[in-house]
Amino acid sequence: MSTQSSTTTSSTTAASNKAASSNATIASDQPAQESLRVxxxxxxxxxxxxxxxxxxxxxxxxxxxxxxxxxxxxxxxxxxxxxxxxxxxxxxxxxxxxxxxxxxxxxxxxxxxHFTHSDTPVTRREHWQAPDVSAFEDHTFDGFHRPDGGVGTANLWLVVPLVFCENRNIEVLRQCVADALGDDPFRDYKQMARQMLHGDSPSHVTEPPSSPFPNVDGVRFLTHTLGCGGTDDDAQALCNLLAGYITHPNVAGATVLSLGCQKAQIAMLKQAVASKDPQGLRPVHYLEQQASTSEDALIEQALGTIFDGLREANQVTRQPAPLSALRIGVECGGSDGFSGLSANPVVGGVIDRLVALGGSGILSEFPELCGVEHELLSRCVDDATAERFSSLMQAYQRHADAVGASFSMNPSPGNIRDGLITDAMKSAGAAKKGGDSPVVEVLDYTETATRPGLALLCSPGNDVESTTALVGSGANLVIFTTGLGTPTGNPVAPTLKVASNSDLARRMADIIDFDSGAVIRGEASIDELADDLLALCIETASGRYTTRAVGLAQHDFIPWKRGVSL
CATH class of the missing domain: 2.30.130.110 (Archaeosine Trna-guanine Transglycosylase; Chain: A, domain 4)
Incomplete structure (x- = not known):
């Protein structure tokens, strides 16, 4: 696997150097202003x-x-x-x-x-003032070009189970591959445990061997709790989500493990993959345990597909790609009272810049858009797009009502403790991540984004479920804002963590990539930090900056079992 450093290389632009090193140069947290009327x-x-x-x-x-x-x-x-x-x-x-x-x-x-004015009249916005992107017009990123025209920000082989019964075999494969490649992300922790128990000296540790696949960023092993025991819709949604991951531009190919008797059948997944990859350009290997002679035979066959897949994936190298090939999913978690003032607007500025450059953004978490629907409706490019957003929001709310839930239940105790008192207050700040550009597409869960510009994706407010959905819909990079701190990452798309305040960036520097606290202190504008963050996105997409979540092997994957998750 590639061994990128956890900081930017000497070729990194000055702006992204400033962004990536912000944790080491955090100034006093005392803002010049005492309070703010937004x-x-x-x-x-x-x-x-x-x-x-x-x-x-x-x-x-x-x-x-x-x-x-x-x-x-x-x-x-x-x-x-x-x-x-x-x-x-x-x-x-x-x-x-x-x-x-x-x-x-x-x-x-x-x-x-919690209270919103749901009957606020909507007037379609006729013009959008795009930001100045002249500083980025000639920029490219170094990505992996796929036969279907997609461009990856990473080059991965994927190993997935069709049903939870195969999770144990997935874990066996993970450990076997990590041992064979010397690529165990928990190697230091294991050594720590041995030292604590046996007193082993660190000098006994040997350096891992160099990777035989330098152009590959890793093998990712997904596990989940679905695939059987649910409804037909649950099984189909899982297959659609897995198909989105298998055909993702960051994925070179996949090995799929099936038990055989479960509800989510191989044929269903093949059909879902074919709908997203009609030409069959992505190599996928399907293995069924109940049709195998033994577990040993299944593991041996699976390992063979993985190593063969790595050899093939290693033939692809990073090549320049336009910024229009970037599709950034935006997410927030562990939000605080500053998230809507600093981190989220900065991320929104990145999305606006990317859209102006021909790229794409995806804004999700429908429970956290409650109260700002009219503003998003006014940005929809046509009636059909607006009507789809309204219908999906209303269906989600009706389903919540039917089981005695409400969007008003969304704020967590941590949100409330740090100033986000109602869901509408949280939503008004959370929506800032989507910037100000027109809404060109509205997607239901597991649907793939296809148009350049900003898309809205129906997903829950749960951090990992929503991040999982963003990547399943095609985001090849994720920006995740947080005010309280969360280690959330994704197995397929690099996830950049943006702190809303400098105290968090300092305390949890091991999980934070970018500090937007200078906005609160009045030391930098939202536009200045949006430029810096976009520069860091380019470095990350090019493999020159390794996000904290990737470095910590924070490969979170939780499918949404289409019930009420706020």
Missing amino acids: HPADNVRVALRDLPQGHRIDEGADTLTLVEAIRHKHKFALEDLAVGDTVTMYGVTVGRATRAIARGSVIRTDNLE
Whole structure:
């Protein structure tokens, strides 16, 4: 496997050097501003630092006195609010007061509930002001060109089970391949355990052998809990998702293990693969345990397909590709009160730049678009696209209602603790990851993105389920924003982790790739950091920068069992 360094090489651009090294040069977290009114129509401000009771805030020509202490990331009222009054942030309704809230008081779960104006009239936007991308117009990335025209940011062989019964065999294959190639990502941890138990000296450790497949980035082994015991729709959705991974531009080919009697049959997966690869350009090997003479024979045959596949994949090398071949999926997890002010808008700036360059973005997590539907509808390029978004959102909400759930249940305790009080408040910030470009396509779960521009993908708000869906729909790179910290990655697409605040970037430097905290401190603009982050995306897509998640072998894969996952 390729042995890329965890930092950029000497050929990295100055902008991406700045981005990748930001964790080592984090300045004081104290922002120049004390608080921020995000939109002129807002009736709340966000505390950018801890503010004591009695503190005075200049609010236009007026002065506001805080009636209680406000923790950083939390919001406080700019006017007296009565029961039933709405709270506005980012220029949209994000909640409704459940009790009187005095001017200068903090917004909490005990005085605000989720509420949106779902009947807001929609006016189709006629023009989009694209950002200046002249600095990137001549840029390319070094990718793996596939026979079907796709371009990969990685070159991988995939090993997948059709049913959970094969998970054990997948794990056997993983350990065998890692041992044979000297490519065990947990080698250091195993040595740590031996030292703790036996007192082995680190000097006993030998360096792993060089890879016989230098043009291959690895073998990825997926496991899951589906394939049998569910509905026909569950089995079909799993096959469609696996087909999206098998035919993904980052994947050279695949080995598929089936038990034989499960609901998700080989024939179903073959049909799903054929729908995404009608010319059969991707080599796929299907092995069925119940048709094999023994488990030993199954493992031997599977290993043979893997090593043969690696030899073939190794013949492909990185070659220049236009930035229009990039399709970036955007995701957030462990969000905080700063995510919608720094990390998410910076990522949105990257998507706008990529779209202006002819590339593509995918915004998912439908429960976290609740409350901003009218804004996204106004950006849809035609009536059919808008109608599909509305119908998928409404169907998701009806299904949630049918089982006694609601999008309002989406915020986690960590979200709430760090200032995201309602789902609408969280959604208004989360949608910033999609930038401002037109919506050209709306996809249901497992559908493949096909058009350049911004697509909306129906997926849950669960971090891993949604990231899994983004890659299954064709994202060859993922940008993941976080305010609290999460190690989430993906087995197929490199995942760049963007911190909303510099404290997180410093504390969890081993999982964070990019720090957007300078926006909060007033030291850099969203546009400046969007340029830096796009430069880092190019380095990552070219294999010159290894993301923290890839370096930690954080290969998370969880299919969505189309129930209610918020």
